[in-house]
Amino acid sequence: MEYELEDTQAVHNCLCNHRPLQNVHTDLSLRGRPRRGCPIFLNATHIIRFSGVEEVKEDGVLFKCNPPLNITDVRKKKLKFMVSLYPLELNFDELIKVRLEGRKIINEPINSHDFSYIHTGVNVCDGSSIYLLLVIKSSAGNFRNRQTIRNTWGNVDNYEGVRRVFLLGYNHGVQKQVDIEALEHGDIVQEDFWDHYSNITFKTIMGINWVAQYCPKAKFSFYVDDDVFLILNNLKKLRKSTLRESGLMLGKVFFFSTPFRDKTSKWFVTWEDYPFVNYPNYLAGFAYLMTADVVKRFSLAIPYIQPIPIDDTYLGIVAKKLRIPVKNQYGFAMFHPTWVSFFVPKLSFRKTIAFHRMSSPETMMRTWIEYCKQYQAVCRN
Known part of the structure; x- marks a missing residue:
């Protein structure tokens, strides 16, 4: 399905006019209600690309928007991940430099994380x-x-x-x-x-x-x-x-x-x-x-x-x-939860950094006790 021009333009305007984006699928508020905002992929049909700096103004830096890239029937295309297609697409080295210098970026964030x-x-x-x-x-x-x-x-x-x-x-x-x-x-x-x-x-x-x-x-x-x-x-x-x-x-x-x-x-x-x-x-x-x-x-x-x-x-x-x-x-080991109790007495602590999926606090304590039997110097508590 192709979207009408005004739909594509709406997404473009949403970003280029510096309005914040929120993804209605994943952005849950404290009470679980989605915040409404501009759609980001418009049902996976349009992706906005950003690149470069449009202009430096007295009140900050404005990163420019390129026209939307139209992707029709993305499932059939089997599109592989591309950095240049994932929003926002801009020069992040420049963005980080601008932020470290304390200069303002005029484009509003799309992932503002506005929690307290x-x-x-x-x-x-x-x-x-x-x-x-x-x-x-x-x-x-x-x-x-x-x-x-x-x-x-x-x-x-x-x-x-x-x-x-x-x-x-x-x-x-x-x-x-x-x-x-x-x-x-x-x-x-x-x-x-x-x-x-x-x-x-x-x-x-x-x-x-x-x-x-x-x-x-x-x-x-x-x-x-x-x-x-x-x-x-x-x-x-x-x-x-x-x-x-x-x-x-x-x-x-x-x-x-x-x-x-x-x-x-x-x-x-x-x-x-x-x-x-x-x-x-x-x-x-x-x-x-x-x-x-x-x-x-x-x-x-x-x-x-x-x-x-x-x-x-x-x-x-x-x-x-x-x-x-x-x-x-x-040294990063992943276990299925049902395996942990069986393996705890047999674990090798010499090279492993992290064991995942301790099935309970009791299992974690058992693991600590087994560890301390081998390395008493670090078990002073």
Whole structure:
């Protein structure tokens, strides 16, 4: 189906007149209601391309719009991912330079992330220098997971120069308990978006923005889920032996991945949200490392890159647009939840950095006990 000219022009005007875009499929508000705004792919038929700087004005920089690219029947075309076709298409090196210089960009963001902090953990990064910040994605109701992490691998008192925060969305049913937890531990970072898996990209963006704002001097930040068992000593060994301190994104890379089109899938993405048959290479979302400069560049670029509801693939898109390579690293292990209890006594802790899918806080504690039998020096709690 071809759209009439006025529909195409409406999308073009929506962007070029600097009105913010919101994706009605994935942009859920606190109460789960979609915010209405300009469509981004117009049912996967039209894509807007941006390139260059149109003009520098006294009040800022205006990036120009090219005419819409008409893509008819995108499913039959089996279009592969192209950086130049994913909105916004502009010179991100120039954009980041402009933002670092403090100059205004006149084009309004299409991914404004206009949520407010409830808890900021502002004192986490005060004091001594930090070489590693643990940024742990957690559901608001997972109190036992968080406490188990504090008592095991996430006990930062065992490690010099390491800090920890948990990322939460909002859940009215448990908010009072979260408030108490935040007051007691001071390690909760929370915004007022609905805490649901469909908003996991919001949570990840919140974490990147928070690190860039509140902990910019942390040399490395390690993003991890709350069902992961992390071996910090192995991560420290990796840092000393091979890690560079700039331009680095490291973890388990998924190569040649494709979108899930089955509506029953947890990772379902519509053709309207993502009209390509493949994803760029990306890091598995359960555990990955970023250097401070990468976090900063991401925080500056993300407002101008259209989100999708799968956070790790979205970060892969951002990395591709920023020309930051993702590095595959041995030591990131993924288990099926039913396998974990069987394998815990048999796990090799010598080289593994992160084990995914701890089936329960009890399993994580069992894993910690097994680890401590071999490495008592780091198990002082």
